Amino acid sequence: MKCNRLVDAGRRQFLRGGLVATAGAAAGTMMPERAEAQSALARVSYPANRLANIADLTENEPLDVAYPDERSPGVLLKLGQAVEGGVGPDGDIVGYSVLCPHKGWFLIYNSDDRSFNCPGHYSRFDAEAGGQQIWGHATNNLPQFVLRVDGEGEIYAEGVDELIFGRLSNTL
Amino acid sequence: MTYKRQVDRLPIIPADATVHNSVCHYCIVGCGYKTYTWPMNKQGGTAPDENIFGVDLSQQQPQDSNAWYAPSMYNVVRQNGQDVHMVIKPDQDCVVNSGLASVRGARMAENHPSDVTGTQGHRLTDPLVWRYGTYNPTSWDDALDLVARVTARIVVENGEDDLVVSMFDHGGSGGGYENTWGTGKLYFESMKIKNVRIHNRPAYNSEVHATRDMGVSELNNAYEDAQLADTLVAWGCNPLECQTNYFLNHWIPNLQGMSSSRKAELIPDEDHPRARIIFIDPRRTVSINAAEQAAGADNVLHLPINSGTDLALANAIFTYVADQGWVDTDFIESHTKAEAEPRPALFPARGETDAEPGHLTSFQDALDANRMSIEEAAQLCGVPAEDIVTAAEWIAMPKENGARRRTMIGYEKGVIWNNDNYRTNGAIVNISLATGNIGRLGGGCVRMGGHQEGYVRPSAAHVGRPATYVDQLLISGNGGVHHVWDCNQYRTTLNATEFKRIYNRRTNMVKEAMDAAAGATREEQVEAIVNAIRQGGLFTVDVDIIHNEMGQRAHVVLPGAQTGEMNLTSMNGERRMRLAERYMDPPGRSRPDCLIAAGIAQHMERVLREMGEDDYADQFTGYDWETEEDAFMDGYHRNAHNGELVTYDRLRALGTNGFQEPAQRLEGETIVGTPRLYADGNFSSEDGRARFMAGPWRGLATPGKEEERARYPFLINNGRSNLNWQNWYLDQENDFVTDRWPYPFIEMHPDDMEARGLGAGDLVEVHNDNGATQAMVYPTETARPGETFMLFGAPRGVQGNIVGSGTNELIIPVYKQTWADIRKISDRPSVADGISFKSKEFRF
Ligand code: SF4
């Protein structure tokens, strides 16, 4: 019950706040604008889930996880060098949804060039660049998990930065 | 940093949302969409009876689910003066795309203007007039009065040849039957404007004159033929990126073997071997990579020919196929011209006139003229002789049970905007005609297309052929008034460096005259403008949806509406005509182009009467249209072939599947169309017989190209990208796109980069005698050393700046053949930080 109320409150705020509050600021320039900061009020409340411990990760080998719930498959990756959105002592641990944001096919990780590849319609996402779509049909870059690592090396996910395929709210 | 929307939930479409038939207007494919709108104070719920899908949205939806939409498919827009929620999502019941959205079409919603979400804030809302040294919004009457007064003065005093027009001729966005008719009636019926050009080329001409002259319309098959073919040929086209859902929904299933049951059903008495595909392209594209994934590399043949040698290759394949006896003799005898035509005097160097650069004749005569050995072609094209033989076998060698191979050829800008357009186009059609592959299931010889089509206009015969080279006319100081409709020559013309320099100067002369006459009466203002024109100035009226570079040179800017903001009809690459229904209001006071044309005509009539030109004024009557539907009825309904069968109501009833033009008849109220042209073997010529094209290879035929090739180290091949294809005008304001391509990319081989001291993302100047432009280096292992590929039409680096003024005889530009040098401008600029430079090819 409590959870549902939160969802509704968020949705109302979302309608007031607009889809992406900063999009209009792009007028008159061709510089990409970024929206993170100003749409915070519209976010759903995410659970803080423990996904793994750093000790469970081997460099460049994806570890299957699920977040924000067991029906949303994802992976954790330790990349060996600091990257966008990376956490942990080396700033190199990232987590992504592995449902292609085009039509929801399962992405396959290619460890040679550290990309996620979609057998559905050939889209590709860069694991080292925040899930940026290298080429493809999705209109989102790959949803990335917001991660935190505690003193014990436990890795928690606490948010997602894009809408996950197959759900109209990231938390169901 | 990679752009993230930070949207993690979307409003749910309620069960009772209003549904509109929509067609994506961004490309030729014309994918079906549904647009859902509902009031701001309502929303659907997760329970099955609370949402439009009738499913439980509190559950994760499966792969390919119809019950999901991306944030880019949502927006808040105005509808009948009220803000409403809107979702535009692909229609799974449309036979074109079966629920697939491309990265472009899936952004239709967020590429409409919204005061609430702030999208597309650059859309024009009001007419603008150059006044007090800047652009000021004003009323339609004020703006149109100025347009009519200056235009009327010039056409009366100087003649209609001093009115120069740049206008779209296509369907989809910035076009459609309503709008081509409105503009066509104004310029070809009320007036007879001869100095006219189209949005992407400097003259008013076909890009495929040859196939039409041969009696073969260029959109002659059905998309389903790509599922039925034994062999697909992609000739100078990149269908995964430029006709995305056509390729994904019709070509790929065939290559995967998934259409075999359909083949067995429609073509029962024949072998259906695993489908194969041939790509003819100097560059390895992502289409080739995808085809290898789908068909297995053994069933994919890539001929990476030297730039501009397509004609040699086509003639060699034609010769080989004929010599092997793989031609369809019955078809040739029954449906093509039997007697050879006498060869023109200057043949083979030239045709009868410059308007006919080839020679239309019989099969045998064409074969004799075009004869080209495999070895010679291999030499010219730079590909192995055995690969050309393989291509010929895949195209025409009979199947194991003796049945003729069904081969479909799709071609586009790699051929059209390339060397010897006319002869090359004809040589490709020769292959399809010789093998009886037109009008047949699994066949067709078609252009792949750019925009949708939507052309119904009064005759343009007075324009002549070859048509006026309008850019050169403007550069040489001719023309006094320029009306521009949804064209941006600053980004998409050749010889753009010079064009812009002169155009700036000429339009500035008029701006200065207007500034100097500030505070004067309208009559005095018009006098000042006309005087400036007499001294070489140019008065420009720009109709567009945004205030682009052309608009920024204009003196009057008129705001148009686009698809979804008006009712609009168009047909796609298989002639599938649909009504894309209006689902939202056009921004501010913007209007459909057909009604803008009507407004100009009405003001012209009034002004001409005031000038005492009553007879002339009478020519500007017949524009009393209230809506775009009125323009449709005046235009398509009355003038298209069997157009009287077609109405908005009947189209609406046919939804996103529409019918394939031409309409044949009605069954009840249902329009019955034409899936394939020439199924009866009756071609589009006086005697119903198709012609072959005699057009032997004659080297690089465009003036200036051979010298340019010799002089500069890099081929600057160019074209589009999947991400935004022909959407730059909107996508320059789309964060998802500008985050990925802040500059146009130029794909370079790593060895070439090293030789020039370049790193990924470095900004380079690409320069030659014609001018200079800039691009961002994208390392590309598969690029051939010395051959680069640059994104075309980009706002921050116009490829046309470095394209010479030379065209072929029919004034078709040859963008693809550009050679230049490359030098570093700077290290990767900050806007390019965080961009991925990994290979674009899918990798397991
Ligand atoms: S393939 Fe073309 S028509 Fe279809 S959604 Fe993409 S841009 Fe639109």
Ligand code: FES
């Ligand atoms: S589902 Fe991944 S590309 Fe289509």
